[in-house]
Amino acid sequence: MRSQMLLIRRKASNLVFVGFCWLATAIALAALFAILFTLVKDGVGGMNLKIFTMDTPAPGSDGGLRNAIVGSIMMCGVAMLIAITIGVLAGTWLAEYAGESRYGKVVRFVNDVLLSAPSILIGLFIYEMLVKPFHGFSGWAGAVALAFLATPVITRTTEDVLKLQPSALREAGVALGSPLASTIRRVLWRAGQTGILTGGLLAFARISGETAPLLFTALNNQFFSANMSKPMANLPSVIFNYALSAYDDWRRLAWAGALVIAVAVLSVNIIARTLARETRPS
Amino acid sequence: MTLTLDQSEPGQTTRTPKAKPRGGALDPFFEALCAASATMLLAALCGVLISRTIGGWPAFHKFGLKFFTVSSWNPVTEVYGAAGPIVGTLITSFLALLISLPVAFGVAVFLVEFCPSFLRRTIGTAVELLAGIPSIVYGMWGLFVLAPWFALHVQLPLLLAAKPGSLLEKLTTGIPNGANILTASIILAIMILPFMAAVLRDLLMTIPSQVRESAYGLGGNTVEVILSVSLPYIKRSAVGAIMLGLGRALGETMAVTFIIGNSHAFPKNLFDSGSTIASTIANEFNEATTEMHTSSLIALGLVLFMITFAVLAIARALLGRPKVA
Numbered sequence: 001m002r003s004q005m006l007l008i009r010r011k012a013s014n015l016v017f018v019g020f021c022w023l024a025t026a027i028a029l030a031a032l033f034a035i036l037f038t039l040v041k042d043g044v045g046g047m048n049l050k051i052f053t054m055d056t057p058a059p060g061s062d063g064g065l066r067n068a069i070v071g072s073i074m075m076c077g078v079a080m081l082i083a084i085t086i087g088v089l090a091g092t093w094l095a096e097y098a099g100e101s102r103y104g105k106v107v108r109f110v111n112d113v114l115l116s117a118p119s120i121l122i123g124l125f126i127y128e129m130l131v132k133p134f135h136g137f138s139g140w141a142g143a144v145a146l147a148f149l150a151t152p153v154i155t156r157t158t159e160d161v162l163k164l165q166p167s168a169l170r171e172a173g174v175a176l177g178s179p180l181a182s183t184i185r186r187v188l189w190r191a192g193q194t195g196i197l198t199g200g201l202l203a204f205a206r207i208s209g210e211t212a213p214l215l216f217t218a219l220n221n222q223f224f225s226a227n228m229s230k231p232m233a234n235l236p237s238v239i240f241n242y243a244l245s246a247y248d249d250w251r252r253l254a255w256a257g258a259l260v261i262a263v264a265v266l267s268v269n270i271i272a273r274t275l276a277r278e279t280r281p282s
Numbered sequence: 283m284t285l286t287l288d289q290s291e292p293g294q295t296t297r298t299p300k301a302k303p304r305g306g307a308l309d310p311f312f313e314a315l316c317a318a319s320a321t322m323l324l325a326a327l328c329g330v331l332i333s334r335t336i337g338g339w340p341a342f343h344k345f346g347l348k349f350f351t352v353s354s355w356n357p358v359t360e361v362y363g364a365a366g367p368i369v370g371t372l373i374t375s376f377l378a379l380l381i382s383l384p385v386a387f388g389v390a391v392f393l394v395e396f397c398p399s400f401l402r403r404t405i406g407t408a409v410e411l412l413a414g415i416p417s418i419v420y421g422m423w424g425l426f427v428l429a430p431w432f433a434l435h436v437q438l439p440l441l442l443a444a445k446p447g448s449l450l451e452k453l454t455t456g457i458p459n460g461a462n463i464l465t466a467s468i469i470l471a472i473m474i475l476p477f478m479a480a481v482l483r484d485l486l487m488t489i490p491s492q493v494r495e496s497a498y499g500l501g502g503n504t505v506e507v508i509l510s511v512s513l514p515y516i517k518r519s520a521v522g523a524i525m526l527g528l529g530r531a532l533g534e535t536m537a538v539t540f541i542i543g544n545s546h547a548f549p550k551n552l553f554d555s556g557s558t559i560a561s562t563i564a565n566e567f568n569e570a571t572t573e574m575h576t577s578s579l580i581a582l583g584l585v586l587f588m589i590t591f592a593v594l595a596i597a598r599a600l601l602g603r604p605k606v607a
Contacts, residue, residue, distance in 0.1 A: 014503040016505075034423075090322070110324050116530070118533025121330060125330045129329070182308075211536045244425075261416055266414065
């Protein structure tokens with residue numbers, strides 16, 4: 001009798017647990033799809049060719065997001081140039097030269113801290129370094145702030161990728177009498193280039209949607225400008241301002257902009273993923 | 283039998299100095315370049331810390347401990363106490379974790395244990411991709427969809443049902459516009475959900491199948507295997523993963539700024555509008571005109587940095603090195 005009760009209790013608790021797991025997945029997917037649904041519905045509603053051909057309008061008049069898209073691309077491009085240079089070199093140092101030295105450990109820890117530091121604090125820091133001393137917001141400051149966010153990601157992936165390379169590659173370099181620097185540049189970087197590229201794409205996906213660090217650095221600009229030493233329009237800031245405005249047409253633009261960013265970020269992520277899958281040995 | 287590793291004839295590998303390849307002189311230069319780049323990371327972190335401390339010093343010096351205990355934030359009278367934003371940050375993050383953790387755990391178990399294999403990859407990838415959606419999208423959804431729905435279907439009915447003076451009234455007073463601590467926490471929870479689910483799933487996958495199979499072999503059913511074998515196996519790393527999720531919630535700016543209502547008063551209940559450190563900085567930094575206002579905001583930034591730093595350090599100690607992105 002008691003064993004019967006126990007069996008029923010065990011079966012019941014199992015059923016509850018399994019049900020809970022199904023329910024949790026359903027809730028999670030429902031919430032996330034609700035967000036995607038709204039994004040696509042309202043985004044496509046505000047989408048037309050003018051988004052890419054006209055600049056941000058005054059409320060009530062026709063316009064698009066051309067200046068913001070161009071500004072975002074320019075700032076992200078410059079940021080990625082900085083981040084890849086520093087990130088790949090720093091990652092190489094961590095993987096090939098630092099070993100288990102104490103300084104290497106410190107730098108690894110610092111990189112992890114930067115990797116998860118709140119982005120708004122990076123924005124504040126760049127404001128004090130590059131905006132206040134030069135008396136003005138600028139596209140350069142925005143780019144540097146974004147570079148700060150992208151560098152730790154690239155450093156980390158470069159280090160991981162280089163460490164995965166078989167030591168036979170390094171030994172082969174030594175056997176041929178090649179200096180370590182050449183082995184790294186000509187053999188290891190080349191062997192790991194897809195992995196490093198994947199890291200770069202992930203970093204790019206991360207910074208292209210960042211808003212907080214741009215608020216105090218690039219500010220915003222209502223007009224088209226390719227001058228990076230002046231305040232510069234960028235998609236995230238425009239979306240932020242327009243979404244909080246009281247005008248319906250501005251809000252429509254904000255949703256269209258959000259869709260543009262989300263689609264861009266998703267496609268970059270998918271490309272990075274496909275690359276990573278192709279190179280994985282298993 | 284002896285194993286001979288070196289079968290080459292002696293003298294065969296002589297090399298004249300002339301054979302030294304070009305680029306050898308670059309070696310130390312290249313190493314220095316790499317080391318300099320690594321040092322830049324360290325310099326960046328020190329720079330953030332030092333500039334925060336210097337910039338925030340006037341506020342810390344003037345208000346002392348009161349900066350953390352007083353909840354008046356008044357640019358007119360120049361009195362800044364950050365208790366409101368600090369408590370707001372902690373409450374929203376912990377609430378978000380509380381909502382998100384069981385759901386994420388359920389999703390992770392579902393993906394590893396019950397999910398039909400043709401769906402596993404699809405749902406898994408979808409969850410991971412959603413972790414990459416920019417936070418501003420979550421914020422907009424919160425502002426335009428969640429907040430109005432919440433105000434109409436949760437807040438108003440509760441307000442109308444509450445008798446004056448009752449406990450329910452105390453718990454639900456607040457402007458019924460859906461912009462409050464609770465909705466902000468829900469948005470944060472949805473935002474960190476994909477990340478936490480992905481990490482927990484990866485952890486569950488690391489359990490050797492012998493361990494799980496032997497538990498099933500002893501007659502355990504799913505709930506017993508998960509709770510008394512799988513969970514203890516990944517306990518330590520799971521706490522680390524949770525801390526990483528918490529770190530994300532603490533530092534999140536845009537999603538929260540849209541929907542928390544941005545009031546600096548100490549929140550009276552979950553239906554009251556509040557603010558977090560990040561949302562306060564985002565809203566006010568460009569408008570701050572006096573030195574003390576700016577300094578107080580920078581001091582707030584230092585507090586946030588310290589909190590996230592502590593959380594990350596704990597996560598790292600428990601989890602080893604966290605995953606990228």
